[in-house]
Amino acid sequence: MSDFKFKLGFVGSGNMAQAIVHGVLSFGMLAKSDIVMSNTSGNSPIDGVECTVDNGYVTANSEYLVLAVKPQVFKSIAASLRPVNSAAVVSIMAGLKSEVVASALGICGNIIRVMPNTPSKVGMGATAIAENHCSCESNAFCRKMFESVGSTVYVPEKDFDAVTCVSGSGPAYVFYFIKAMTEGGIANGLSPEVAKSLTLATVAGACKLAEMSDDSLDTLIDKVCSKGGTTIQAIDAFRNANMDKIVIDGMTACRRRSEELGKA
Ligand SMILES: NC(=O)c1ccc[n+]([C@@H]2O[C@H](COP(=O)([O-])OP(=O)(O)OC[C@H]3O[C@@H](n4cnc5c(N)ncnc54)[C@H](OP(=O)(O)O)[C@@H]3O)[C@@H](O)[C@H]2O)c1
Structure with missing residues (x-):
């Protein structure tokens, strides 16, 4: 039994975060009460899903954390996200290497870098997941989350710029x-x-x-x-x-x- 209030938390609740939440909900993977999101207004983009302006509340209470803000926003808020105790942090932010995200958050190891694309909104996304050192359980959760919005493939993180020029863009x-x-x-x-x-x-x-x-x-x-x-x-x-x-x-x-x- 997890000690976390939420199974899945999103820092940022824009286009891509919403696509993933719609996917996991329609897949029956999670219930609305399992999810928390943050943005700058605290208004939830998805009825019934809790939303806050307090990013620290999301990081403190989420077993799995998805970083879904723009890379430049992340750099300005990273310190306020600490401490991060989630089982794994999934970063969908373009361009930011896992080691950079981990160092900004003061964590090591439990980062999964992912590159989704916009057809995720209609359940036809192509998502690349970087090979990583997270637990099998964390990888299984992450893969299932992105399979709820399309297909997934594992690639070495060094190939992520190439992935961006194929499926991301x-x-x-x-x-x-x-x-x-x-x-x-x-x-x-x-x-x-x-x-x-x-x-x-x-x-x-x-x-x-x-x-x-x-x-x-x-x-x-x-x-x-x-x-x-x-x-x-x-x-x-x-x-x-x-x-x-x-x-x-x-x-x-x-x-x-x-x-x-x-x-x-
Ligand atoms: N769109 C794509 O095709 C695509 C593909 C692959 C990866 N990505 C990556 O996915 C990430 C999100 O992209 P997106 O297209 O979903 O962007 P988006 O629609 O602009 O959403 C950004 C979200 O971040 C929130 N935000 C801004 N400042 C914040 C803060 N200080 N604290 C908490 N939340 C904050 C925004 O809230 P407000 O609405 O209140 O400002 C909004 O909910 C980016 O890093 C991008 O590189 C995007």
Whole structure:
């Protein structure tokens, strides 16, 4: 039996914290009374979940603690979060290495660094969890929490800047492509509604097919491109414009920025 008043506490109750809370509640993993959150107003963003302006109350009373404020906010409030006695501290803050978070909190070892992404809001998140030295029980709790909002994968923490440029920032690239494809539909005579609807269904269907098929991505592309047909015209135009390189260069710039933020 735990001595803590709450199973799970969040310092910060914004977009990402709310997505996780909705996930664990709808998964039936925890009840509302198991959770506490903090923010600057003390107004709870989720009916029935306790919320406070007192971060110390959250840290003192939570068996598992999630740090869900912006990295720059964390740096200014870290001292006020001490002492932290939680079984594990889960940090979702972009760019901050676990050792930096642990040292700011005056703890050692029981930190789990995690990089979720915004599709967590609709239960389709892709979350990377850094390999760590926490107990099996803490890792099982953390993994279950993020599986309630999507899929999870363990990676070495040294790869987190690369993770940021793939899944952390990735939803924006996909939205960008969806927007371009929708505009392509409109430019070729469709109404905005039909263009967007067909684009969204096509992207969702292509993702599902890529996930379920044994074919490589190249084979999947080839299977849509019959020789002398229509699709190859578009694919050739993308290849001639070096679209792969443009995407890779953009992602590399993203990874470099993540590295810079980690050093700041
Ligand atoms: N959004 C993403 O795509 C994404 C992806 C991966 C990781 N992350 C990380 O997740 C973290 C949260 O991001 P978010 O998008 O959820 O941000 P957000 O929506 O801006 O939420 C930030 C939260 O922090 C609270 N806050 C600010 N100052 C505080 C203080 N002194 N004490 C307690 N709470 C305070 C805010 O409360 P008020 O509303 O009262 O100001 C708000 O609830 C960030 O570190 C980010 O790097 C985000």
